[in-house]
Amino acid sequence: MKAILYPSLMQLLIHAPAVLVYLVGGVLALICWRRCPLRSILSLSGCAFLLVLTVVQPFINNYILHARAEFGWSAQRIGHEFAIVGVAMSFAFAVGLALLVAAAFVRGQSQRQAPQQSI
Numbered sequence: 001m002k003a004i005l006y007p008s009l010m011q012l013l014i015h016a017p018a019v020l021v022y023l024v025g026g027v028l029a030l031i032c033w034r035r036c037p038l039r040s041i042l043s044l045s046g047c048a049f050l051l052v053l054t055v056v057q058p059f060i061n062n063y064i065l066h067a068r069a070e071f072g073w074s075a076q077r078i079g080h081e082f083a084i085v086g087v088a089m090s091f092a093f094a095v096g097l098a099l100l101v102a103a104a105f106v107r108g109q110s111q112r113q114a115p116q117q118s119i
Contacts, residue, residue, distance in 0.1 A: 011058035022051040025100075036050045039103045046099030053092050067083055 012019070029044035064081045069074050073081075 004059065006064055008058040011061070012055060015058075018054055019051060021089045022047045022054065026051070029103075037104055041107060042099050042103035046096050046103060049099065050093065050096035053089065053096060057085075057089055076101050 025047040026044055029040040029047065032043075033040040061082070064078060067081075068075075068078055080084065
């Protein structure tokens, strides 16, 4: 377990700026919840999803690296596993980014309504 934990935490340290942005984005989404609930739920979902992916990915990668010794996987098998995880993570990150883009462009409730002119 230590063989996976320490390298994963070191890799996670590299992603600290992104983790900080996801956390701040989540807090801002919670702050704006009453004003723009739909945008907030999309933002919070996107930030939370990206945060989980960013935290989990180093552990998955290190598990695959250590599986070679533990299960006797060949280099070809490890390459295949990394390819599968890479493609899956790429699609998952795209989903998280799509949630953030949707939050930016979804039509929210406007606080001010234009005054109606009567003729």
